[in-house]
Amino acid sequence: MSPSQASPSGLKPYADMITISTPLVAGSGSTSVRQVQDGGTTRYYICAQGIAPNASDGSPPLEVRGKGYNTSTTPPFQPPALDPQNPDDPYASILGCFDPQNPNNWYIQRSPCSGNGGQYFDIPVTGCGPQGGPPCGPANNPVDVQVAIWVRYSQPTGWKLQSQNFLGVCANDTQCGGGGPPKSKTQKTAGLAPQRVSVTALGFVLAGTTVFNGTWQLTLRQLADLVCLWDNGGDGQETPRVELCLAAPQSTEWRLRFQHREHQVDYIQVVEEWKWLGENTLCLREGVHKSQVPTSLRVEPL
Numbered sequence: 001m002s003p004s005q006a007s008p009s010g011l012k013p014y015a016d017m018i019t020i021s022t023p024l025v026a027g028s029g030s031t032s033v034r035q036v037q038d039g040g041t042t043r044y045y046i047c048a049q050g051i052a053p054n055a056s057d058g059s060p061p062l063e064v065r066g067k068g069y070n071t072s073t074t075p076p077f078q079p080p081a082l083d084p085q086n087p088d089d090p091y092a093s094i095l096g097c098f099d100p101q102n103p104n105n106w107y108i109q110r111s112p113c114s115g116n117g118g119q120y121f122d123i124p125v126t127g128c129g130p131q132g133g134p135p136c137g138p139a140n141n142p143v144d145v146q147v148a149i150w151v152r153y154s155q156p157t158g159w160k161l162q163s164q165n166f167l168g169v170c171a172n173d174t175q176c177g178g179g180g181p182p183k184s185k186t187q188k189t190a191g192l193a194p195q196r197v198s199v200t201a202l203g204f205v206l207a208g209t210t211v212f213n214g215t216w217q218l219t220l221r222q223l224a225d226l227v228c229l230w231d232n233g234g235d236g237q238e239t240p241r242v243e244l245c246l247a248a249p250q251s252t253e254w255r256l257r258f259q260h261r262e263h264q265v266d267y268i269q270v271v272e273e274w275k276w277l278g279e280n281t282l283c284l285r286e287g288v289h290k291s292q293v294p295t296s297l298r299v300e301p302l
Helices: none
Strands: 019-022 030-038 041-046 048-051 063-069 105-108 123-125 143-152 159-171 196-201 214-224 227-231 241-246 253-260 263-270 280-284 296-301
Touching (some): 019 159, 041 159, 048 143, 063 105
Parallel strands (some): 030 159
Antiparallel strands (some): 019 048, 041 123, 048 105, 063 143, 196 214, 241 253, 263 280
């Protein structure tokens, strides 16, 4: 099936080929949406980042574009040249770039890059929800939004599509910020990493997770290439393993993981909200029965 042909079943071809790390997929956290006042109109923007592997014939990705949609809209299999619903919108689809050092890594954001003729923009989206309330509480009210990413390869592959729903929360800036190629926001602050942190876990009643209750002291084991990892020294099998990490330099979230045999519970916090020298509250990742495990946990530096 060519990229221009619609699938009768509604399936998106090649969707398993392209990964979207930013925005965060709905259910794993919220994504910052930048608000901009344009006269009497409020406009909303996100950044997007991810990976586009080489095609099956080995050809590299040549072009990447993105566009925001309502979740009820099915994106076309090729990026639109003009949005028929909004013909005055100059950003029918936004051209992005590939990282010169890692040419399979793509990003679309308002930062200079060599691959788009000097034109660089965030992706307009349809809206966002207000912030407020407790860190893991329902008062944050994010809005369910969709982003579509198209990657172009040489023929016969052509365009490939991936789309993803995300929960947008209104903010002063996007997840990536502006200016310069994408870099981990830990770059300027990683030197502040504490040698030890403490986590007090109470409220695990789900079968197999009660071993996670208690106060855990985690020691910094790794701080290389801006990948941080603290753990309690457990192996996850004979003894519970508790680890706190920023999984990769371009990660958009911190993760606190409890692991014991087949039982695993994760808590997350977005990078932008992380306080290196203060307390941090991480929220339960979706997928676990909230009434049987804590909905949030606090990490404190020692």
